[in-house]
Amino acid sequence: MPRNNALTERLGLAVPIVQAPMAGATTPGLAAAVCAAGGLGSLGCGTQPVEASRGQIEEARRLGARPLHVNFFCHAEPGAGAGGDATRMRALLAPFFFERGLGEPPLPALPYQSFGAEQLALVEALRPEVVSFHFGLPEAGLVEAVKAAGAMVWSSATTVAEARWLEEHGADAVIAQGAEAGGHRGTFLGAEPAHQPGTMALVPQVADAVAVPVIAAGGIADGRGVAAALLLGASAAQLGTAFLRCPEAAVHPAHRAALAAAGDDATRITRLFTGKPARTLRNRLTEELLEAEDEALPYPLQLSLTGPLRRDAATAETLPLWSGQAAGLTREMPAGELVRRLGEEAATALRRLAG
Template sequence: MWPDRRLIDLFKTEFPIVLAPMAGVMDAELVIAVAEGGGLGSLPSAMLSPEKAREQVSLIRRRVKAPVNMNFFCHTPIELTAEADARWKHRLTGYYTEHRLDPAAPINAANRAPFDASFCEVVEQLKPEVVSFHFGLPEAALLKRVKAAGCLVISSATTVKEAVWLEQRGVDAVIAQGAEAGGHRGMFLTDKIAEQPGTFALVPQVADAVKVPVIAAGGIADGRGIAAAFALGASGVQIGTAYLRCPESTHTAAGRAALAEGRDDSTVITNVMTGRPARGVQNRLMREAGPISPDAPPFPHAATALSPLKAAAEKQGKVDFTNLWAGQAVAMGRELPAAELTRDLAKSALARLRQMAG
């Protein structure tokens, strides 16, 4: 038995395991597989159009009778100035020349939209059991509508202060995202990367500070990590990196190969891929232009100028400009079907918890 069933009872899942929403490398298939394995599947929706989001959720609903989490971003959009754009393109000039690309050619803007009224209408229509947010919460009126639709609301906190802020605004659970976690930092009350605590330090302090269930995220990739999260006061875990090499993920062959070669020191926190701090497997651009660069324009504009370079390199089987978001436990990923992996994670965690209980 799980020592804390609050998250299981809240989400009505078999196991207290949440699939981290990983935009760009997954779709409904991974959500479905994790749901079939007993976890909470999360659909990353920040890069989807409302129409595509409806299509994906409809596919999930047809395939599994399980709760679903739709995930959205809540960043405040920052306009790209001509000066910032020129500075970034100048920094990338050598790469454009190398790949024989025209830096003056028109490029589609990076699509990472914050939660707005149109997305809220989608939520009201689809009524996902859970809605999760990254970079804080939407404005109060939109949040009220999400709750009125009957959805549970969860969001990421990277500090105790952020966790308390979220609880004060009515979230049903807090995701405590340690510095080990892959992908974008969920930070929204601070921009000080150097002060971000790790999972082992963050989770117990958040658990002490809030009354709602805490979901531990960052560096958790096996039963030992899950058991440790419960020992620290968590009611569940959010796992992403461990699923990246599952057959249901949409990673390219080159991306999978890079992940398979990952070690404990392979990932870094960088801003050069999107303009916002995120942890991923170090690639050529991170090494040569970062990992943190003052030349990177604000989120998500850095990704726009990189898109032609990413496409050109990937045609050559390279990931020089590909954002391979992954956490520090990247070496612990396994090539297992996601449903099987979910059940194995839960089984090994319960065995470890029984062992700890004596």
């Protein structure tokens, strides 16, 4: 496919495809394979210690990942007592713990920190080409310091208002995340998931609203979706769920099997796993605790409660099976082959449209 826009030219991409930086699922091998095929490889560093991120970035570079996209979270951390009384949620989770011999659910705690000085020092030392944020942007001084380290600054918007805010506060590009997207919603101005537009409606409105490049995300899993994103005004498409069945991804076998079997009504948005709205495949935990959504603790306190269930899971019953609504389009193949296939499919779709 031609490199015919400022974003792909700046990053030297042969195809306008970004592998989403899915925390916990991305690996240096996955990022490097995507880069080798001409796309933008990514690492999700928002939910792990800085030293773990350092090791992954260094390994990705050793494997040839260039350019490299690194993602961090910049959530508002709950203050003392923000979790309130966790007794009810711990009681609801207790049967799942007892079945697995895990004892009592833990008391809520902060499992990791938002983007700050430590993460900035990592960026300054290792200099990834793109640094993106979920849940808005860090304070202005940190944004400027990331740019001074040579990185483009991206962030996710789930509404046009969020896209405008990101541009006004220094984002070099906006990821327009439609409601179909898997994993955490990037929402930071308070819009409820039920009121957020889908990718088809969101991307052209964001492209019209901001002057910076737009990356389309949500429900894109094949070349037709990539082509559609470009026609809607995006400079590139970001795909996450599409890469979860690649052998390079760090995905639990039960999660892979669930993705392979997923139909078009298999997902829903839940706060049960982390406290923030995130799209997952339905499983026993999401269905049995459906009526307890409003009792989830603030992010990331809820994540600290469910952590032992994720780490111990032998089946899909208690795993967060992050997935977008296009799970039925996913394919099991190496990441590099997938990028090349996506590029060929998108080029074919665009040629057919051109007549």
